[in-house]
Amino acid sequence: MxxxxxxxxxxxxxxxxxxxxxxxxDKVNQGEEIAIVVSARGNAxxxxxxxxxxxxxxxxxxxxxxxxxKYQQDEYENVDLSEEFNVLEKLFEGVSLIGDxxxxxxxxxxSKGELLSAKLLTAILIENGINARFADTRELIKTDSKFGDAQPLEQxxxxNVINYFKENNGTTVNIITGFIGSNNNNDTTTLGRNGSNYTASLIANYLNAEELQNYTHVDGIYTANPDLVLxxxxxxxxxxxxxxEIANFGATILHAKTIIPLLEKNIPLRILNTFNHENKGTLITSNSNKEGIKTLSVLENVSLVNLEGRGLLGKTGVDARIFRVxxxxxxxxxxISQGSSERGIGLVVAADKATKAMIELEKEFENDFYSKDVNKxxxxxxxxxxxxxxxxxSTFHKPYTALIKNKxxxxxxxxxVTGKNVSLVVKKSQxxxxxxVIHGEIFGVSKKINIAIFGHGLVGGTLINQILESAAxxxxxxxxxxxxxxxxNSSNVLLNKNGVTPNWKNEIQNNGFSYTIDDVIAYANEHHLENLIAIDNTASATFxxxxxxxxxxxxxxxxxxxVANTLSYSFYKKLRKVLADNQKSYLYETNVGAGLPLIDTIKLLHLSGENITKIKGVFSGTLSYLFNNFSAKDAPFSEILKEAIENxxxxxxxxxxxxxxxxxxxxxILxxxxDLQNEFEEIDIQNLIPEHLREGDVSDFLNKLTEFDPIYAKIKADQKPNHVLRYIGELSGDLQNDKGNLEVKLVSVPSDTALGGLKGSDSFFEIYTESYGDRPIVIQGAGAGSAVTARGVFGDILRLSDKG
Incomplete structure (x- = not known):
C-alpha cells in the first residue's frame, strides 16, 4: 500500500x-492500493x-x-457540510460571549478544517465512481491531552489503525483526516502545525506502507527556496x-516529526507536485547517493537573544542555567553560539518568545548584573x-568570503558536532x-555578476554589445x-534586474528616467542583486x-x-582606503594602453620587489597615428591630422x-x-598646439589646421638623417623616492629603433628595471579605438568575475 x-x-x-x-x-484505475491523508483546504x-x-x-x-x-462549500452544494459548520457556529458564538x-x-x-476537507473529497470521489470512505482520525489516533501539540499514544x-484497515480496505480508498486525534476522554486534539504530514507518516508506519507520497505545490525539495533563489x-x-536536518532548520515542506516513523520502518518518502505530477519529485530513503552540500534552509520569524558579560569568562554552568530557564x-x-571565552552568548528563539526569554534570563542572572559579571x-x-x-x-571559507565580498x-x-551543517544568522533585510550569494558560490549554477554601466558612447555602447553577444x-x-x-548616461538611466536586451538604445530613450547614483544603489539593494560591478566609461570628472x-x-x-587616478594624491589615497575597508576591487587596465596588459605588468613587477628605473613610451594611439604617418609620408601635418579626425x-x-x-x-597613473606621490601639476608637458590656437571654439580651430604646417615642417626638416618624430611620456629619476620626473614631449629618434619603427596607431612602452638592465620589457599593440578599449574593459570584468 x-x-x-x-x-x-x-x-x-x-x-x-x-x-x-x-x-x-488514475492510481485506482491502474490497480494501485492507496490511502489518502488530507490537510485542511486552502488557508482554512x-x-x-x-x-x-x-x-x-x-x-x-x-x-x-x-x-x-462559501470557500469550503464552493460549487459542491450537494455535499452536506452542515454538521461541521453548525459546530463551528456554536463554538464561535460561545467564544464571543465569553471573550476568551x-x-x-x-x-x-x-480540527474542522481537516474534517471538511476529507468529507468533501470523499463525496467528490464517490460521485466520480471511486469507492471512497471518510476516516476520522479522532477515532484512530489517540494522544495525550497537550492541546495544540498533542503526542500520539503509539500502541x-x-x-486502532491496523484494525480499521483490516475492516475497510481492499477496493476502498480511505480518505483520512490529517493533523487531528483525540485523548482518552475523546476530546479533540491536534498534532501541531504541519501535523498532517506527521499523521501520514504514522499511518505509513503502522501499516508498513510501501511508500509515502507527499503531494505539495512544488516539484520537490530544492537546493534553496525557489521563491527566494531563482x-x-x-x-x-x-x-x-x-x-x-533540513526539517530541523526550517524547510517548511517537511515536518521534523515526519521523518522518525518512516525511518523506523525504512519507508521511502517522495515529495511530489500535485500540479505537475508527471515529475518524479524528490525521493528520501535511508541512503544518500553522495556526500556534499544538499540545500540551504531558512528559519524566519526568529529573534536573537544576546548575553554579554566579561564576568562570564571561564565560568562554568552558564549554558546549563540558560537552558534551564x-x-x-x-x-x-x-x-546557541558563543566564543571560547563565553564573553558573549547568542540564542536563536521564536520571535514571539524572545521578550519572554529576555525577561526570564534577566531574573536568572539578576545577581550577575549586580556583580557586573553580566553587562546586558x-x-x-x-x-x-x-x-x-x-x-x-573545511570549505566554509568559500561561501563566507563571498558574503563578506557582498557586504x-x-x-x-x-x-x-559532525561539522557537516553550518548555520548563519543574518539581518532579515539581507x-x-x-x-x-551562498547558493551561487556552492552549487553548480552560474555565478551571477550584476553590472551597472555608466556612459554608453563609443566605448560604453561597444562594451554593452560585446557583453550581450558573448554572455551565453x-x-x-x-x-x-x-x-x-x-x-x-549623464542624465538618464535604464534599469532591469533581469538584464537589458539588445534593444537597449531604444529602451533607454523611451523608458529611461533621470536619476542619482543613490537610485541605482537603492535598486540593487531592493532586488537583492549580488556580485555588483560599476563600470565608468565616461570621461567625466564629476562622475x-x-x-x-x-x-x-x-x-x-x-x-x-x-580622471579618478589623476586627481589629487589625497583623493587617490582616500579612494584606495575606502576600497580596502570595504574589500572592493578597482580595475582600470584600459586607463593606459587601451587593452594592453601594461598596468597589470607594472603592478606585478612592483609588488614582487623589482626596482623599476624608467618607463618610456608612446601613450596615445591618436598621437601615435599622427606622428607615425607624418614621419613616413610626404604630406603636410594638417592633412595627416584631418585623416586622424575623419577616422x-x-x-x-x-x-x-x-x-x-x-x-x-x-x-x-603609472x-x-x-607609489610615487606626484601631482598632475608637476608634469612637464609639451603642448603641441600653437599658442594662438589653444582658445576659441572647435569649428574655428578646425578651419585653421593649416597653421600647424610650417611649424611641424620645420621640426621635421631639422631632424638628423633617418630620424622620425614620436610624442612620448617618460618617467625617470630616483623612483625609490616619493616623487619622480614626469615629462611629456616630442622627440626625434632613429628610425631603425623599436620606437622609431612604430606603425599605425599602436601604443608602445618600454619598462626599464634593475634586473633587466639596458634591455627593457617592451609592450606594444593597438592603442586606440572603441572596440579595443571596450574589449580591455571586458577583460577587467572577467578578472573580477573570476576572483573569489
Missing part, C-alpha cells in the same frame, strides 16, 4: 482539487484561527465565517538524516537563519541577497552569468565623485575614465589630444602604481 498525503494548496478550489481527484482516479487553518481571535475580542466575526463557509477561549476549544475549531493508535535546483535524492518557560532554542541581555529582532545542510567547515556580515554562526558563451564556458542591470559611495555600497569598480582617432575637439594632458594623465 502507498499512502498519499495532499497539502492545503493541492486541495484548494478549482485546479487544485480537480488535480487531486485526477491523481487518485489560518482562517479559522483568525475568526477565533476576532470572536474572542467581541468583534463581528460573522462576515469572515460566511466567507470561510482555551487551547481545548481552539483544537475543536481547527493504542497503531492497534537558480535553485531540484534535488532528486536525499537521505532521511539529511531530510531531518528556556526549558522552564517552554522556549525552544534552535541555535538584549534582543535583536528582524533576523533570519540560513543553514547550509551538508556544509563541511553581508553574519551576526552569528555555528556548526553541528536574507534574499545572502541566499543568492561565457556562461557555458566559465559558469559566469553576466547581467547588465543598469545603463546610464568620479560617485566611486566612494559605490564602493561603500558593495560595488567593485572598473573604469576606462582616467575617429581623436576626441571631438582634437586639442584635447594635442595639448598632451591625456598623455600626462596616463603617465601619472607613476602612482609605483
Amino acid at each position: 502507498k499512502i498519499l498525503k495532499f497539502g492545503g494548496k493541492s486541495l484548494s478550489n478549482g485546479d487544485g482539487i480537480n488535480k487531486v481527484v485526477a491523481i487518485i482516479t 487553518t489560518d482562517e479559522l484561527e483568525e475568526i477565533l481571535k476576532v470572536a474572542a475580542t467581541n468583534k463581528d466575526y460573522k462576515l469572515l465565517f460566511e466567507g470561510f463557509k 477561549y482555551s487551547n481545548k476549544i481552539k483544537d475543536q475549531v481547527l 493504542i493508535s497503531k492497534k 537558480d535553485a535546483k531540484k534535488i532528486d535524492h536525499l537521505s532521511f538524516n539529511e531530510a531531518n 528556556m526549558g522552564d518557560n517552554d522556549i525552544s532554542v534552535s541555535i 541581555i538584549t534582543v535583536t529582532d528582524d533576523v533570519s537563519v540560513i543553514s547550509i545542510i551538508g556544509q563541511d567547515l 553581508i556580515v553574519p551576526i552569528l554562526f555555528n556548526n553541528t 536574507l534574499n541577497k545572502a541566499l543568492n 558563451t561565457i556562461e557555458k564556458r566559465k559558469d559566469i552569468k553576466l547581467n547588465v542591470f543598469a545603463i546610464a 568620479v565623485e560617485n566611486y566612494i559611495p559605490l564602493a561603500e555600497s558593495s560595488f567593485d569598480l572598473i573604469s576606462s575614465n582616467k 575617429g582617432y581623436t576626441e571631438p575637439d582634437p586639442r584635447e589630444d594635442l595639448c598632451g594632458n591625456d598623455v600626462g594623465r596616463k603617465l601619472l 607613476a602612482r602604481e609605483l
Whole structure:
C-alpha cells in the first residue's frame, strides 16, 4: 500500500482539487492500493484561527465565517457540510460571549478544517465512481491531552489503525483526516502545525506502507527556496538524516516529526507536485547517493537573544542555567553560539518568545548584573537563519568570503558536532541577497555578476554589445552569468534586474528616467542583486565623485575614465582606503594602453620587489597615428591630422589630444602604481598646439589646421638623417623616492629603433628595471579605438568575475 498525503494548496478550489481527484482516479484505475491523508483546504487553518481571535475580542466575526463557509462549500452544494459548520457556529458564538477561549476549544475549531476537507473529497470521489470512505482520525489516533501539540499514544493508535484497515480496505480508498486525534476522554486534539504530514507518516508506519507520497505545490525539495533563489535546483535524492536536518532548520515542506516513523520502518518518502505530477519529485530513503552540500534552509520569524558579560569568562554552568530557564518557560532554542571565552552568548528563539526569554534570563542572572559579571541581555529582532545542510567547515571559507565580498556580515554562526551543517544568522533585510550569494558560490549554477554601466558612447555602447553577444558563451564556458542591470548616461538611466536586451538604445530613450547614483544603489539593494560591478566609461570628472559611495555600497569598480587616478594624491589615497575597508576591487587596465596588459605588468613587477628605473613610451594611439604617418609620408601635418579626425582617432575637439594632458594623465597613473606621490601639476608637458590656437571654439580651430604646417615642417626638416618624430611620456629619476620626473614631449629618434619603427596607431612602452638592465620589457599593440578599449574593459570584468 502507498499512502498519499495532499497539502492545503493541492486541495484548494478549482485546479487544485480537480488535480487531486485526477491523481487518485488514475492510481485506482491502474490497480494501485492507496490511502489518502488530507490537510485542511486552502488557508482554512489560518482562517479559522483568525475568526477565533476576532470572536474572542467581541468583534463581528460573522462576515469572515460566511466567507470561510462559501470557500469550503464552493460549487459542491450537494455535499452536506452542515454538521461541521453548525459546530463551528456554536463554538464561535460561545467564544464571543465569553471573550476568551482555551487551547481545548481552539483544537475543536481547527480540527474542522481537516474534517471538511476529507468529507468533501470523499463525496467528490464517490460521485466520480471511486469507492471512497471518510476516516476520522479522532477515532484512530489517540494522544495525550497537550492541546495544540498533542503526542500520539503509539500502541493504542497503531492497534486502532491496523484494525480499521483490516475492516475497510481492499477496493476502498480511505480518505483520512490529517493533523487531528483525540485523548482518552475523546476530546479533540491536534498534532501541531504541519501535523498532517506527521499523521501520514504514522499511518505509513503502522501499516508498513510501501511508500509515502507527499503531494505539495512544488516539484520537490530544492537546493534553496525557489521563491527566494531563482537558480535553485531540484534535488532528486536525499537521505532521511539529511531530510531531518533540513526539517530541523526550517524547510517548511517537511515536518521534523515526519521523518522518525518512516525511518523506523525504512519507508521511502517522495515529495511530489500535485500540479505537475508527471515529475518524479524528490525521493528520501535511508541512503544518500553522495556526500556534499544538499540545500540551504531558512528559519524566519526568529529573534536573537544576546548575553554579554566579561564576568562570564571561564565560568562554568552558564549554558546549563540558560537552558534551564528556556526549558522552564517552554522556549525552544534552535541555535546557541558563543566564543571560547563565553564573553558573549547568542540564542536563536521564536520571535514571539524572545521578550519572554529576555525577561526570564534577566531574573536568572539578576545577581550577575549586580556583580557586573553580566553587562546586558538584549534582543535583536528582524533576523533570519540560513543553514547550509551538508556544509563541511573545511570549505566554509568559500561561501563566507563571498558574503563578506557582498557586504553581508553574519551576526552569528555555528556548526553541528559532525561539522557537516553550518548555520548563519543574518539581518532579515539581507536574507534574499545572502541566499543568492551562498547558493551561487556552492552549487553548480552560474555565478551571477550584476553590472551597472555608466556612459554608453563609443566605448560604453561597444562594451554593452560585446557583453550581450558573448554572455551565453561565457556562461557555458566559465559558469559566469553576466547581467547588465543598469545603463546610464549623464542624465538618464535604464534599469532591469533581469538584464537589458539588445534593444537597449531604444529602451533607454523611451523608458529611461533621470536619476542619482543613490537610485541605482537603492535598486540593487531592493532586488537583492549580488556580485555588483560599476563600470565608468565616461570621461567625466564629476562622475568620479560617485566611486566612494559605490564602493561603500558593495560595488567593485572598473573604469576606462582616467580622471579618478589623476586627481589629487589625497583623493587617490582616500579612494584606495575606502576600497580596502570595504574589500572592493578597482580595475582600470584600459586607463593606459587601451587593452594592453601594461598596468597589470607594472603592478606585478612592483609588488614582487623589482626596482623599476624608467618607463618610456608612446601613450596615445591618436598621437601615435599622427606622428607615425607624418614621419613616413610626404604630406603636410594638417592633412595627416584631418585623416586622424575623419577616422575617429581623436576626441571631438582634437586639442584635447594635442595639448598632451591625456598623455600626462596616463603617465601619472603609472607613476602612482609605483607609489610615487606626484601631482598632475608637476608634469612637464609639451603642448603641441600653437599658442594662438589653444582658445576659441572647435569649428574655428578646425578651419585653421593649416597653421600647424610650417611649424611641424620645420621640426621635421631639422631632424638628423633617418630620424622620425614620436610624442612620448617618460618617467625617470630616483623612483625609490616619493616623487619622480614626469615629462611629456616630442622627440626625434632613429628610425631603425623599436620606437622609431612604430606603425599605425599602436601604443608602445618600454619598462626599464634593475634586473633587466639596458634591455627593457617592451609592450606594444593597438592603442586606440572603441572596440579595443571596450574589449580591455571586458577583460577587467572577467578578472573580477573570476576572483573569489
